[in-house]
Amino acid sequence: MTVPPAPRPNPWIGAIAPYTPGEAKLPGGVEPIKLSSNENPWGPSPVAIAAIRAHAHGVHRYPDGAAHRLRERIGFLHGLDPARIVVGTGSDDILQLLPLIYCAAGDSVVHVRHGFMVYPIAARRAGAEPLAAPDRDYVADVDAILATVRTDTRIVYLANPNNPTGTMIPPAELARLHAGLRPDVLLVVDQAYAEYQDDPDPDGALALARTAANVVVTRTFSKIYGLGGLRVGWGSGPAAVIEALNRVRTPFPTASVSLAAAEAAVADQEWVVRCREANRTERARLEAAIGALGNHGLRAVPSAANFVLVTCPEAGPFSAAAIKARFEADGIIVRHLPGQGLPHALRISVGTHDETGRVIESLARLAA
Numbered sequence: 247m248t249v250p251p252a253p254r255p256n257p258w259i260g261a262i263a264p265y266t267p268g269e270a271k272l273p274g275g276v277e278p279i280k281l282s283s284n285e286n287p288w289g290p291s292p293v294a295i296a297a298i299r300a301h302a303h304g305v306h307r308y309p310d311g312a313a314h315r316l317r318e319r320i321g322f323l324h325g326l327d328p329a330r331i332v333v334g335t336g337s338d339d340i341l342q343l344l345p346l347i348y349c350a351a352g353d354s355v356v357h358v359r360h361g362f363m364v365y366p367i368a369a370r371r372a373g374a375e376p377l378a379a380p381d382r383d384y385v386a387d388v389d390a391i392l393a394t395v396r397t398d399t400r401i402v403y404l405a406n407p408n409n410p411t412g413t414m415i416p417p418a419e420l421a422r423l424h425a426g427l428r429p430d431v432l433l434v435v436d437q438a439y440a441e442y443q444d445d446p447d448p449d450g451a452l453a454l455a456r457t458a459a460n461v462v463v464t465r466t467f468s469k470i471y472g473l474g475g476l477r478v479g480w481g482s483g484p485a486a487v488i489e490a491l492n493r494v495r496t497p498f499p500t501a502s503v504s505l506a507a508a509e510a511a512v513a514d515q516e517w518v519v520r521c522r523e524a525n526r527t528e529r530a531r532l533e534a535a536i537g538a539l540g541n542h543g544l545r546a547v548p549s550a551a552n553f554v555l556v557t558c559p560e561a562g563p564f565s566a567a568a569i570k571a572r573f574e575a576d577g578i579i580v581r582h583l584p585g586q587g588l589p590h591a592l593r594i595s596v597g598t599h600d601e602t603g604r605v606i607e608s609l610a611r612l613a614a
C-alpha cells in the first residue's frame with residue numbers, strides 16, 4: 247500500500263524546540279503562588295483596569311491596527327518619534343518578525359548562552375542558525391558575542407537586563423558591542439525589564455536606536471505594566487526597520503481592549519514607580535534570604551529585574567530539584583531551567599510582600 251503524500255513543513259521547522267511557558271498549576275487544585283513567569287504580582291494600574299472595563303462595549307469594532315494613540319503616548323514618554331515605533335502582539339511578536347525580514351535560510355543569529363528562549367526559535371523560524379555566545383558568570387560578555395558573530399550573521403539579540411539571569415551590562419559595554427558590529431548586523435536590544443531601573447534608558451539603547459541605522463529596541467507591557475495577558479509590546483528603531491516591520495506584521499496585531507489598557511497604563515507612571523520600588527524592596531528580601539543560605543551552597547545572582555536566578559549545589563537537599571519540590575509542597579511555583587543549560591538553577595520571580603514571606607518560610611523549612 248502506498249502512503250499518499252502529506253504536507254511537509256520546511257526542514258528547519260523540525261529543529262525548533264517549542265517555547266515552554268512557566269508552570270501555572272499544582273496538583274490537587276490548590277491556588278499556587280505563581281513565581282514562574284516574571285509577571286507583576288501587583289497587577290496592572292487601576293487606571294488600566296478601568297480602561298479595560300470601559301472598552302468592553304466597543305469590542306465589535308476592529309482595533310486601530312497602527313496603534314496611533316499608543317505610539318503617540320509611548321513616543322511622548324520616551325522622547326521617540328511615533329512614526330518610528332511599531333506595536334505588536336507582545337514584544338515576542340516583534341522579536342520573531344525580525345529574522346523573517348533580515349535572514350535568509352542558512353544565515354545566523356547570535357544570542358547569549360543563558361538567554362531568552364524566544365531568540366533561537368525566532369532564528370529557526372526563518373531558517374537561520376542560532377549561535378550562542380558564552381557568558382561570564384551569567385553576565386553577557388561583549389567580547390564573546392563579537393567573537394561569535396560570523397560573516398553570515400544578520401542579527402545579534404541582547405536582553406538587558408537578561409532573562410533568566412537578571413544581569414545587565416552598562417551603557418559603555420552596550421556601546422562597545424554596537425561599535426564592534428558590522429553596520430549590516432542588526433543589534434536588537436530587548437529592554438523587557440528596563441522599567442525596573444530608575445534611569446529611563448538604563449543601557450542607552452533607546453538613545454542608540456534614535457541615531458544608529460542598525461539598532462532596534464523592544465519593550466513590553468507584560469512586565470512592570472502588569473498586562474501580560476493582553477499581549478502588547480513595541481519596538482523602536484531606524485525608519486527603514488520600522489517600515490519593514492509594518493510590511494510583515496499582521497494587520498491588527500493588538501486587540502482594542504489591549505490598546506485601551508496600554509494607553510491608560512503608559513499615562514500612569516506613578517503606578518510604574520510604585521511597582522519598581524516595591525519590586526526592589528521584595529527582591530532585596532529574597533536575595534538576603536538566599537544569601538543567608540550561602541553555607542548550603544545557594545547563591546543569588548545579582549538581579550536588575552523582577553526575578554532572581556538562584557544557583558544551587560548539584561545534588562542533596564539544596565539542589566534545584568529538591569528546592570523546587572519543597573516550594574511545590576508549600577504551594578509555590580518557580581522555574582527550574584535544565585532545558586536552558588541551567589539544571590543547577592532556579593529562577594524565582596519577585597512576588598508581593600506576603601508571597602516573598604512564604605518563599606522565605608519555605609526556604610527556612612529546608613534549612614531547619
Ligand SMILES: Cc1ncc(COP(=O)(O)O)c(C=O)c1O
Nearest residue numbers: 336337338405409438466468479
Ligand atoms: C527578555 C524578554 N523579552 C521579551 C519577553 C516577552 O514579552 P512579551 O510578553 O511582550 O511578549 C520576555 C518575557 O518573559 C522576556 O523575558
